[in-house]
Structure formats: C-alpha cells, structure tokens
Amino acid sequence: MSESPTPASAVLESLGQTFLVGEEIYLRRIEKRDARAVMSLRDTVWPQSPAVAETWIAEGLRNKPFGVWTVVRKADDRPVGSMTLYHRNIAPIITVHIDPLHAAAGRWTAEVYRLVVPWLRDETHTVSLQLPIAANQGEAIAELEAMGCICGARFREMLRVDGHWVDLLRYVALHPRWQERLGNPAETPIARSGSGLPQPVPPVGKVTGTPPKGAMAIGERVYLKAFDKEDAEALSRFNRVETETFFGHSRILTTDGNKVRSRLEEPSFTLRDYIPFAIRRRSDDRTIGDCGLEGIDFVHQSAESYSWFFDPSARGQGLGFEAKHLLLSYAFDTLGLHSVQSYVLEENLRSAAALRKQGYTEAGRLFWKQLGAGGFQNQIVFDILADEWRALPRSAEPTSTASISHEGA
Amino acid sequence: MTTPSTESTPTATERVPGTGHTEQTFLIGEHVYLRPIAAADAKAATAWRDTIFPVSTERTEDYIKETIDKQDPFKEITLALVRKADDVVVGSIHANFAWIAADFSGHVDPLYGEQGQAWKAEGIVLVAQWVVNEQHAISGLCQLPASETVVIAGLAQAGFREVARFREWFIRDGKRVDKVALEYLNASWVATLGDPATDELPRAGTGEARPVPEKVTLESDPPENAILVGKRVYLRPPTREDVEEVVKYSRRETETFFDIGRHMPDIEGFADWNETSQKEEFPRWVRFSACLRETGEVIGEVGLFDVDLINRTAESASFFHRPEYRGGGYGSEAKQLMMEYAFDRLGLHVIQSWVYFPNTRSAAALRKQGYTEAGRIHWRFINEGTWENFIVFDFLASEWRAMPRKDWDQAAG
Numbered sequence: 103m104s105e106s107p108t109p110a111s112a113v114l115e116s117l118g119q120t121f122l123v124g125e126e127i128y129l130r131r132i133e134k135r136d137a138r139a140v141m142s143l144r145d146t147v148w149p150q151s152p153a154v155a156e157t158w159i160a161e162g163l164r165n166k167p168f169g170v171w172t173v174v175r176k177a178d179d180r181p182v183g184s185m186t187l188y189h190r191n192i193a194p195i196i197t198v199h200i201d202p203l204h205a206a207a208g209r210w211t212a213e214v215y216r217l218v219v220p221w222l223r224d225e226t227h228t229v230s231l232q233l234p235i236a237a238n239q240g241e242a243i244a245e246l247e248a249m250g251c252i253c254g255a256r257f258r259e260m261l262r263v264d265g266h267w268v269d270l271l272r273y274v275a276l277h278p279r280w281q282e283r284l285g286n287p288a289e290t291p292i293a294r295s296g297s298g299l300p301q302p303v304p305p306v307g308k309v310t311g312t313p314p315k316g317a318m319a320i321g322e323r324v325y326l327k328a329f330d331k332e333d334a335e336a337l338s339r340f341n342r343v344e345t346e347t348f349f350g351h352s353r354i355l356t357t358d359g360n361k362v363r364s365r366l367e368e369p370s371f372t373l374r375d376y377i378p379f380a381i382r383r384r385s386d387d388r389t390i391g392d393c394g395l396e397g398i399d400f401v402h403q404s405a406e407s408y409s410w411f412f413d414p415s416a417r418g419q420g421l422g423f424e425a426k427h428l429l430l431s432y433a434f435d436t437l438g439l440h441s442v443q444s445y446v447l448e449e450n451l452r453s454a455a456a457l458r459k460q461g462y463t464e465a466g467r468l469f470w471k472q473l474g475a476g477g478f479q480n481q482i483v484f485d486i487l488a489d490e491w492r493a494l495p496r497s498a499e500p501t502s503t504a505s506i507s508h509e510g511a
Numbered sequence: 512m513t514t515p516s517t518e519s520t521p522t523a524t525e526r527v528p529g530t531g532h533t534e535q536t537f538l539i540g541e542h543v544y545l546r547p548i549a550a551a552d553a554k555a556a557t558a559w560r561d562t563i564f565p566v567s568t569e570r571t572e573d574y575i576k577e578t579i580d581k582q583d584p585f586k587e588i589t590l591a592l593v594r595k596a597d598d599v600v601v602g603s604i605h606a607n608f609a610w611i612a613a614d615f616s617g618h619v620d621p622l623y624g625e626q627g628q629a630w631k632a633e634g635i636v637l638v639a640q641w642v643v644n645e646q647h648a649i650s651g652l653c654q655l656p657a658s659e660t661v662v663i664a665g666l667a668q669a670g671f672r673e674v675a676r677f678r679e680w681f682i683r684d685g686k687r688v689d690k691v692a693l694e695y696l697n698a699s700w701v702a703t704l705g706d707p708a709t710d711e712l713p714r715a716g717t718g719e720a721r722p723v724p725e726k727v728t729l730e731s732d733p734p735e736n737a738i739l740v741g742k743r744v745y746l747r748p749p750t751r752e753d754v755e756e757v758v759k760y761s762r763r764e765t766e767t768f769f770d771i772g773r774h775m776p777d778i779e780g781f782a783d784w785n786e787t788s789q790k791e792e793f794p795r796w797v798r799f800s801a802c803l804r805e806t807g808e809v810i811g812e813v814g815l816f817d818v819d820l821i822n823r824t825a826e827s828a829s830f831f832h833r834p835e836y837r838g839g840g841y842g843s844e845a846k847q848l849m850m851e852y853a854f855d856r857l858g859l860h861v862i863q864s865w866v867y868f869p870n871t872r873s874a875a876a877l878r879k880q881g882y883t884e885a886g887r888i889h890w891r892f893i894n895e896g897t898w899e900n901f902i903v904f905d906f907l908a909s910e911w912r913a914m915p916r917k918d919w920d921q922a923a924g
Contacts, residue, residue, distance in 0.1 A: 279897070283703070343534070356584045
C-alpha cells in the first residue's frame with residue numbers, strides 16, 4: 103500500500119472533535135470501517151483479512167475488560183494505529199501501537215501519549231495510569247518524561263523487535279492530588295528480607311518404578327502435574343483455612359467449581375497463553391499448591407510465573423523452591439522461553455525473598471497498583487533470563503533416590 | 512478408585528453436626544459461619560436463594576454451575592450462611608466488589624423470623640469486615656427493607672450507618688416499606704481522608720418543582736415509531752443510527768462534569784446493549800431516544816434501569832448529547848414523558864436517581880422535575896485525588912400525580 107495523498111473527498115472528521123485531537127493525529131473509538139486498516143491497527147505478527155477483523159471489531163471486542171481506540175491521521179482520516187485501554191481497578195494500563203511502516207510512527211506514538219495521559223490523569227482523574235513501553239521508543243519516552251511520568255521498572259529483553267531483544271519499561275502517571283496527599287511512592291525505599299543471594303538449583307528427582315500419575319516434572323520432594331478437578335477441590339479446601347493475608351489478595355474463598363474452571367478452561371494440546379500445574383508432595387501424594395505460567399507470548403518468548411502454596415503446613419521447607427525450578431526448567435528448556443517475569447506485592451517480603459533465592463533479579467516497582475489500607479499498594483517486579491537460569495550453580499545429584507509407586511496409576 | 516485421595520476432611524454426610532466451622536479459619540461468627548456454596552447445597556435452595564419463585568433442586572444445580580462457579584472470587588461471591596450449631600444452611604450472603612467500593616446483600620429463609628434476621632446481620636457484618644478491612648474496599652453498602660429492624664440494628668452496632676432512605680421501596684407482607692441504605696466505610700481511609708459525611712453538598716437552582724406539562728393530544732399522525740409524544744419532544748425506541756449519533760457527539764463534548772471527564776462510548780457495545788434489552792420479555796433496562804417533533808432529530812436518551820416489576824421500582828437516567836438542547840427545558844419534557852411511562856404505563860410505585868456530587872446541574876433538574884432528596888451515599892468512585900459521593904433522590908408515583916399540570920411556555924427553561 104502506498105501513502106495516499108489527501109483525497110478530495112476527505113471527511114476531515116476531527117474538525118468538530120473537542121478532545122484527543124493533536125497536531126497530526128487524533129483518537130476515536132474503533133469502528134467496523136477500520137477493519138480495512140487492520141494491519142495498521144493491530145500489534146500482531148499474524149496476517150489478518152479485513153473480513154476477519156470486522157468480526158473482531160463487531161463481536162470480539164464486546165464485554166471485554168479493555169477498549170480499543172483508533173489512532174487516525176488528521177490530514178486524511180487514515181487509521182495509522184491504535185491505543186488500548188485496559189481497565190484495572192485504580193491502575194488502568196494503556197498500550198499504543200502505531201504501524202511501524204509509517205516513517206512518522208515514533209512521532210505519532212509520542213503524540214498519542216501527549217493526548218491520552220492528560221485526558222486520563224487530569225480530566226478523568228485516574229489514580230495511577232500504567233504505561234508499559236518498549237525501550238526503543240525514544241520520542242515517546244521523552245514525551246512521558248516531559249509530562250512528569252515516572253519509570254518504575256525495566257524488564258530486560260522482554261520484547262523481540264526486528265531481530266533484537268528490547269527491554270520493556272514501566273512508566274506510570276500518578277495523579278498529582280493523590281501524590282500531594284500520600285507522597286511520591288518512588289521516594290520510599292524498598293523493604294527487603296533474606297540474603298538476596300541465589301541458591302543452587304536442586305537436582306531433578308529420580309524415579310524408580312512407576313512415576314506418579316500425570317507427573318510432568320519431578321523433583322526430589324515435589325512433582326508438577328496437569329491440574330485436575332481433584333487438585334482444585336484440595337486447593338479450595340485450603341483456601342478456607344488460610345491465616346495469612348499479605349500474599350497479595352487477602353484471603354479468598356472459591357467453590358470447587360470455580361477453582362476448576364479458572365484452572366481448566368484453557369484448551370489442551372495447543373499453544374496457549376496460560377499453563378497451570380498442580381504441585382504435589384511426593385511423600386504423601388497430596389496437592390499442596392499450584393504454579394504456572396501466564397501471559398505466555400510465544401513470539402516474544404516471555405511469560406509471567408506464579409506459584410501459590412495453599413497448604414500452610416507445606417510452607418517454609420523449600421518445597422516452593424524446588425517446584426519453582428521445575429517450572430523454570432519447563433519454561434526455558436521445554437517451551438524455549440527467553441525471559442520470565444514475576445510480580446509480588448511490595449509488602450509481601452517473603453515471596454520477594456523467595457524469588458531472589460530462586461535467581462530472579464529485581465526489575466523495579468509498579469506504583470499504586472491496588473487499594474491498600476488508607477493508601478495504595480505497589481508491586482515489586484522481577485525477571486530472569488534463560489541464560490541466567492542456565493548459569494545458576496547446580497546442587498549435586500542426590501545420594502539416594504527413594505522409589506515411589508502408585509498402584510494402578 | 513485406586514488413585515490416592517486428596518480428601519482431607521470428612522464429607523458432609525460423615526461430619527459430626529456442629530463441627531463444620533472448624534474446617535476454616537475465617538468468616539466464623541458467634542452463631543453462623545460463611546463458606547463457599549457446594550453442589551450439595553442445591554437441595555437447600557429454598558433457604559439460600561433470594562427469590563420469591565419456587566426453584567427446583569435441578570435448576571439450582573445448574574445455577575451453581577452456571578452462575579456461582581463462574582463468579583470471579585476477587586470481585587463477586589455468594590456464600591452459604593450456615594448455622595454453627597448443626598451446619599444447616601439457613602441463607603446466603605452476597606458481596607460484590609467489582610471496583611473500589613462493595614455492595615452486600617443477604618437472604619435468610621424468612622420462615623426463621625427474627626432469629627433469621629440476627630443471622631443475616633451476623634453474616635453481612637462478617638463479609639463486610641472481610642471485604643472492607645482485609646480486601647481494602649473503600650466502602651461497603653447494604654440496602655435493606657426498613658422492616659428488617661433486627662438486621663438494621665445488628666449492622667448499626669457493627670459500625671454501619673444509615674445514610675439514605677428511599678421511601679416505600681419494597682413490598683413486604685403486603686405492605687410498602689422504605690429501603691434503608693447503610694454504609695460501612697473503611698476506617699483506614701477515613702483516617703487518611705476524613706469522614707465524608709461532613710463533605711458539603713454543592714447545590715444549584717431554586718430546588719422548587721415546576722408543574723408537569725399537560726398531556727398532548729395529537730391532531731396529526733404521531734411521529735414514526737413514537738411511544739410517548741409531548742409538545743416539542745417525543746420518545747421512541749433507540750436504533751443503531753441513534754447510537755452512532757450519540758457517539759459522534761461524544762467526540763464533540765465540551766463539558767467534563769457529567770461523568771468525571773469526557774468519554775467516548777463504543778458503537779458496537781452500545782448498540783448491542785440496546786438490542787439485548789429490547790429482546791427480553793421483561794427487560795430490566797428500558798431505553799428511549801428523545802427526539803424533536805419538529806425535525807425528528809435525536810437530542811438525547813432517557814431510560815429506566817433495574818426495572819423491578821414485583822416491588823414496582825426502577826432507577827431513572829437521562830443524557831442529552833446535543834449541547835444546543837441542554838438547558839431549554841427539552842430534557843425535562845422528555846423526562847416527564849418517561850415519568851408518564853414509568854408511573855402510568857408500567858405502573859411503577861417509586862423511582863430513584865443517583866447523581867455525582869459535582870454534577871449540580873443534573874441534581875437541580877431532578878428537583879425541578881419533582882424528585883425528593885433521599886440522602887447521600889459516600890465513596891463510590893474516584894474524582895480529583897479523593898473518593899467522591901452520590902446525592903440520591905426518590906420520586907413516588909402519587910407525588911408525580913399530585914403535581915400541578917400546566918402547559919409549558921416554549922421559552923421557559
């Protein structure tokens with residue numbers, strides 16, 4: 103497609119628009135007519151026809167926790183990109199994509215932020231506007247800095263851009279009135295516990311006889327298996343006896359059904375963006391927690407890791423450490439991921455200390471991500487690269503290997 | 512089954528009655544405790560389902576699978592209210608914490624009488640303390656029939672406070688009773704921001720009601736697809752073209768006080784929302800486009816939300832997207848046509864309306880239309896570095912009918 107000069111019939115739609123109109127571009131909600139420009143709008147490597155895009159716009163975007171906006175060139179009303187606004191409680195996220203084939207993409211990206219940040223921060227009074235942006239977007243980053251946005255975190259090599267690994271920066275626009283009331287959260291030091299030093303990766307567990315049913319990765323004391331209904335029921339029961347409230351979500355209750363649903367509704371046997379495992383203890387074959395990868399991006403080869411030890415009696419014995427390395431082995435050696443990120447509430451010192459021990463590196467903080475007691479809570483964020491995980495010291499092989507076997511498994 | 516069982520607790524049938532609460536560490540009160548609803552609770556549906564209709568065990572099994580199990584436990588939860596003494600399910604407690612503030616409601620088998628009300632109060636207090644103090648909701652709201660005096664007293668004792676009263680809202684035992692709104696503010700946020708009950712309500716206008724316009728008798732054909740026709744304005748069902756028009760004008764909005772900044776609705780979602788409610792046999796949402804008789808142009812929309820044909824109540828809403836028709840009485844005329852629809856056609860008994868504190872213009876319009884202030888509801892949304900409040904109104908059919916009728920002078924605003 104060649105650049106089209108301003109057609110004689112141009113509508114020049116932006117003329118009556120009173121907000122989100124800049125010098126060269128403006129924003130409006132996505133409409134079916136934008137389907138013809140889908141490859142400019144969508145931040146995807148996959149080809150998509152206008153017909154498919156039209157269905158996506160008319161039906162695929164319905165009742166979603168995000169809204170898509172079309173970025174349009176003022177001169178000729180041509181769509182050149184999109185802005186997506188994800189509604190996340192007090193801390194919505196915006197991402198901007200301008201078709202990189204346009205030579206002015208960098209300038210227009212900066213202009214989108216120049217329009218959107220004041221609108222969301224100063225007019226709709228967003229508490230904390232989260233702005234993830236690729237580190238190679240120099241013009242836009244300069245614009246964010248000029249508007250008083252703070253860079254809280256840097257995830258290393260999280261994005262693949264034109265054959266190179268690029269860092270993802272996490273900027274944030276904090277509402278000035280809340281900052282007057284509560285202070286600048288970037289100025290408070292990070293609280294840490296533990297030595298902060300990584301410990302050797304435990305050896306892979308040995309099995310003689312029949313492996314535990316459904317086991318996909320086996321350590322000395324725990325194994326990971328596909329999550330099934332039995333695991334869901336066990337974890338729902340542990341939810342009811344939780345005593346700790348600092349992990350990040352306070353205590354919640356789940357029905358057996360919704361636990362199963364949240365873990366099992368993904369299709370099997372295909373590439374997908376969410377992979378949950380149940381963690382079982384080998385000594386008694388009880389489900390003690392779960393762990394997994396979410397937000398898996400097979401193009402950028404990145405994912406977020408999580409793990410929850412639901413069984414209070416299984417905490418503090420290094421079982422989580424062992425399970426996490428089974429998961430990282432799966433992420434890096436089986437799926438071939440390049441980087442893994444992890445997010446922890448800042449006050450959850452224990453989980454942050456565990457991540458450092460597992461070899462993760464601090465990437466910074468995401469400010470004012472959720473409601474706290476009379477204030478807002480930050481997240482502290484971590485990442486680990488495949489190379490780093492492979493270079494971690496390894497423990498020696500176990501001297502003896504217990505045999506476990508399950509009848510009829 | 513030869514696979515080792517992960518079952519760590521006895522099943523309901525094996526359990527010694529009265530020991531159920533020992534299987535959890537929180538949400539346990541003096542007489543009741545709250546636990547997730549399980550498939551077996553379908554048998555006790557009458558006790559815990561908040562409905563006046565008979566519901567079979569089988570339908571409740573589906574309801575648990577399709578509704579309860581699909582709740583996002585971080586945002587919404589329905590819990591079984593269980594009597595500690597014998598583990599019998601006596602009701603249910605519902606909490607909605609979709610955004611920054613929470614809503615609580617409860618249902619106890621009415622056959623338990625006052626004893627049941629005390630359990631309901633205990634259950635709501637347990638869930639409120641959990642969602643507000645532990646999950647950090649900024650406030651929690653519970654709206655109850657005034658006849659539930661034991662529940663209200665129980666909540667008040669635990670720190671809830673009455674902030675609004677919507678008159679004659681519910682039908683209970685054949686009688687009209689008020690709806691009492693009680694709120695439970697997060698004490699940590701009160702420490703940070705102060706008590707919002709002392710926030711001054713900004714006001715505009717005289718506060719006086721003006722007469723309802725005379726009913727119009729048409730001398731010519733009615734406008735196409737019209738449902739109610741006034742002197743200058745008529746109401747008809749909204750179409751997709753109307754939605755496109757509203758969206759077009761949302762891009763030209765200059766006022767930011769209606770809704771905390773300007774917003775652009777999405778055509779597809781908005782149109783789908785209209786169509787979905789039009790397809791229902793007894794819609795919960797009824798929406799109209801308000802059009803000019805002279806030109807047929809759409810100037811705004813009026814609607815009723817949460818239409819309840821048992822208690823005969825609804826919430827009214829209106830928005831006028833054409834700035835040149837704001838402040839000329841067109842909105843009030845459309846609104847009065849909708850009153851006629853609500854009270855005379857649907858036979859509603861009372862309607863309510865909620866307005867953000869800073870939107871003094873809409874509040875003044877409601878007073879002019881005949882609504883009465885019912886109180887205030889604090890801390891429900893975010894505005895300019897603080898949590899913002901609502902002023903709430905109610906309007907009885909009998910009040911609307913008793914208002915004087917008068918032909919409006921075209922020029923009067």
